[in-house]
Amino acid sequence: DTEVTQTPKHLVMGMTNKKSLKCEQHMGHRAMYWYKQKAKKPPELMFVYSYEKLSINESVPSRFSPECPNSSLLNLHLHALQPEDSALYLCASSQGRVEGHEQYFGPGTRLTVT
Amino acid sequence: DAKTTQPTSMDCAEGRAANLPCNHSTISGNEYVYWYRQIHSQGPQYIIHGLKNNETNEMASLIITEDRKSSTLILPHATLRDTAVYYCIVKGRAAGNKLTFGGGTRVLVKP
Numbered sequence: 001d002t003e004v005t006q007t008p009k010h011l012v013m014g015m016t017n018k019k020s021l022k023c024e025q026h027m028g029h030r031a032m033y034w035y036k037q038k039a040k041k042p043p044e045l046m047f048v049y050s051y052e053k054l055s056i057n058e059s060v061p062s063r064f065s066p067e068c069p070n071s072s073l074l075n076l077h078l079h080a081l082q083p084e085d086s087a088l089y090l091c092a093s094s095q096g097r098v099e100g101h102e103q104y105f106g107p108g109t110r111l112t113v114t
Numbered sequence: 115d116a117k118t119t120q121p122t123s124m125d126c127a128e129g130r131a132a133n134l135p136c137n138h139s140t141i142s143g144n145e146y147v148y149w150y151r152q153i154h155s156q157g158p159q160y161i162i163h164g165l166k167n168n169e170t171n172e173m174a175s176l177i178i179t180e181d182r183k184s185s186t187l188i189l190p191h192a193t194l195r196d197t198a199v200y201y202c203i204v205k206g207r208a209a210g211n212k213l214t215f216g217g218g219t220r221v222l223v224k225p
Contacts, residue, residue, distance in 0.1 A: 004157070031211050033211070042199075042201065042215035042216060042217060042218060043152075043158060043215050044215070045212055045213065045214070048210075048211045048212065050211060055210070055211065056210070056211065056212060090157050090158070092157070092158075094211065102148070102160035102163065103150075103158075103160065103213060104160065105157030105158045105159065106157050107156055107157050108156075108157050
């Protein structure tokens with residue numbers, strides 16, 4: 001199984017809502033990632049979890065709150081988002097070794113903030 | 115990590131080899147060259163990576179020049195399903211788990 005799954009596929013939320021994005025992998029990977037991708041732009045890294053601990057936070061606003069309940073699951077909790085946060089949110093995982101590893105990406109959650 | 119330069123776009127003929135160039139003139143000795151692609155409305159997909167030697171897998175070949183300042187991704191027989199944005203990324207140990215995507219090359223395979 002080389003699949004990273006993300007739910008939901010699409011999400012529309014108001015600026016006062018609280019919602020969560022979910023990501024799951026069963027490849028035994030110990031590193032998991034959240035990326036944000038605006039239209040016609042490359043993906044931008046938001047967070048990295050390594051061995052279930054947050055290792056990289058790319059100065060992401062606190063209205064985005066990541067959580068890694070176990071080595072297979074990664075959540076992104078959303079609260080008080082702005083319309084400019086509308087984007088494709090991508091989850092990825094990798095073996096966690098520093099060199100020579102590839103990242104496996106999920107299909108993404110397309111988020112619209114109204 | 116070293117910066118990469120790729121053409122913004124290119125067209126390829128179906129069934130022909132597609133050669134995608136990438137310039138990374140400031141690459142350092144311990145930095146790898148990675149290639150990913152992103153088909154429309156999907157997540158990026160890993161293609162191949164290399165350090166010094168040329169590499170080949172079931173998807174593509176990676177040719178790295180002897181001075182390592184540039185590389186070429188070769189899709190041997192392009193199909194319409196290879197239409198995607200192709201990203202060349204240079205990453206070393208200092209970057210840890212961090213992948214930094216540049217603008218990439220938008221490849222259109224035409225019948």
